[in-house]
Amino acid sequence: MISNLHFDTEQIREQDRHWIHPWENFKTAGTTPRTIIARSEGIYLTDTEGNRLIDGPAGMWCVNIGHGNSEMAEAIAEQVRRMPYYSPWSLGNVPAAELSAKLAALAPGDLDHVFFTTGGSTAVDSALRFVMYLNNCLGRPEKKHIISRQDAYHGATYLAASCSGKPRDKVLLDFETGFIHHIGSPNPYRRPAELSVEDFCDARIAELEAKILELGPDRVAAFIAEPVLASGGVIVPPPGYHKRCLEVCRRHDVLYISDEVVTAFGRLGHFFASEAVFEVVPDIILTAKGITSGYLPLGAVLISDRLIQQLSGKEAESGMFANGFTYSGHPVVCAAALKNLEIMARDGFMEHVREVGPYFQARLRELADIPIVGEVRGMGLMACVECALDGDARDSLEVGYDVGARIDRHCQALGLLVRPLGPMCVMSPPLIITKAQIDELVGILRKGIEAAMAELRAEGIWKG
Numbered sequence: 001m002i003s004n005l006h007f008d009t010e011q012i013r014e015q016d017r018h019w020i021h022p023w024e025n026f027k028t029a030g031t032t033p034r035t036i037i038a039r040s041e042g043i044y045l046t047d048t049e050g051n052r053l054i055d056g057p058a059g060m061w062c063v064n065i066g067h068g069n070s071e072m073a074e075a076i077a078e079q080v081r082r083m084p085y086y087s088p089w090s091l092g093n094v095p096a097a098e099l100s101a102k103l104a105a106l107a108p109g110d111l112d113h114v115f116f117t118t119g120g121s122t123a124v125d126s127a128l129r130f131v132m133y134l135n136n137c138l139g140r141p142e143k144k145h146i147i148s149r150q151d152a153y154h155g156a157t158y159l160a161a162s163c164s165g166k167p168r169d170k171v172l173l174d175f176e177t178g179f180i181h182h183i184g185s186p187n188p189y190r191r192p193a194e195l196s197v198e199d200f201c202d203a204r205i206a207e208l209e210a211k212i213l214e215l216g217p218d219r220v221a222a223f224i225a226e227p228v229l230a231s232g233g234v235i236v237p238p239p240g241y242h243k244r245c246l247e248v249c250r251r252h253d254v255l256y257i258s259d260e261v262v263t264a265f266g267r268l269g270h271f272f273a274s275e276a277v278f279e280v281v282p283d284i285i286l287t288a289k290g291i292t293s294g295y296l297p298l299g300a301v302l303i304s305d306r307l308i309q310q311l312s313g314k315e316a317e318s319g320m321f322a323n324g325f326t327y328s329g330h331p332v333v334c335a336a337a338l339k340n341l342e343i344m345a346r347d348g349f350m351e352h353v354r355e356v357g358p359y360f361q362a363r364l365r366e367l368a369d370i371p372i373v374g375e376v377r378g379m380g381l382m383a384c385v386e387c388a389l390d391g392d393a394r395d396s397l398e399v400g401y402d403v404g405a406r407i408d409r410h411c412q413a414l415g416l417l418v419r420p421l422g423p424m425c426v427m428s429p430p431l432i433i434t435k436a437q438i439d440e441l442v443g444i445l446r447k448g449i450e451a452a453m454a455e456l457r458a459e460g461i462w463k464g
């Protein structure tokens, strides 16, 4: 426990000015006081001023088992004492070997092979490099095109960022556009008004097939998709969408890559969601975040035995897959992941999420009666409250883009950290959250949204 530590917030903020944060806005950097988190326990954070906040986003979709778990601290310290690091190139280590076998056992189908990375973005890049390598080995070097989707988020390395499809992330940076393509987002909330959800789903499936045919099936290598588009605003695609995408991919010999960086390790009540929730056994699954509950950075690419078999054996033309990182299979990080998975299984995390998830979703949906709330959606322990100031979902992006930030500001003052994304507030609390804590979270969120609404009305921005 470090509860008695005292912090000089102003001094820390001054030091913090040297830190270029992710998605830094250089124009305004340092001009708005940043909340500095100093301690955390369970689902709660404490800032340097001593304010207690519910951790609405679980860090960044990752602190699944909750903060301050002393078993994790012990496991990490023990591995540091035993053997902190050795090169993964030609040598093995005990935790990484054990973890790869464990992941192979938990993963669906024949996804038996694991490539360790340092996080989600490097998992995306490694998967795409693997696909390129595979097709080069198989003598089809032209089969390189990748299809992704609008609203997707796949990370911040060059290839991963190029696969992402959020318009606001696409300004002032360069992206690979030669072989990475995007089809429409499967967001039922923003579907054309004249389409039913079923017709909308049909249209998105047809669009995927049309894109493959346009590019040429012999040139398309893979389709990459998050089961639920997380940072795009917790977009749950229409029923059957993923299964039908997989069928299209199979028809045209296109690999299906499921980006489970957010959805794996319990957020939807299963270790992996692809098959258990969406009835899809992909060729490749990407994971990170919840694999260590964010205690240490780790990513993993799970690859099917079918693909590895094509590269193995005497007849195979393959050579070295020259891709990897100094910290691939880092023993301390893998020891943390093993302990995390042990805790999740032993303490019934999947069962708990399957029990409280529907309650979380039902309580949050009560917020739909607030006039500026356009839609509440989600699944398991991930959800999004999307505001629509003019009552028209399709126009909400143009209206008051800072609505989420205003709600976050009010919620923070009331004891809840939310993740604002434009007009959306995203929620993905630690999986240990109880029903009483869900009540606390929803109660604060309601007050925060109502306070923001009153403010918007007073400023004449919302006319309701």
Ligand SMILES: Cc1ncc(COP(=O)(O)O)c(C=O)c1O
Pocket: 060, 119, 120, 121, 122, 124, 153, 154, 155, 156, 226, 230, 231, 259, 260, 261, 262, 288, 289
């Ligand atoms: C679905 C998805 N894929 C990939 C990433 C990138 O992971 P990282 O930030 O660990 O590189 C993220 C991060 O939020 C994500 O949500």
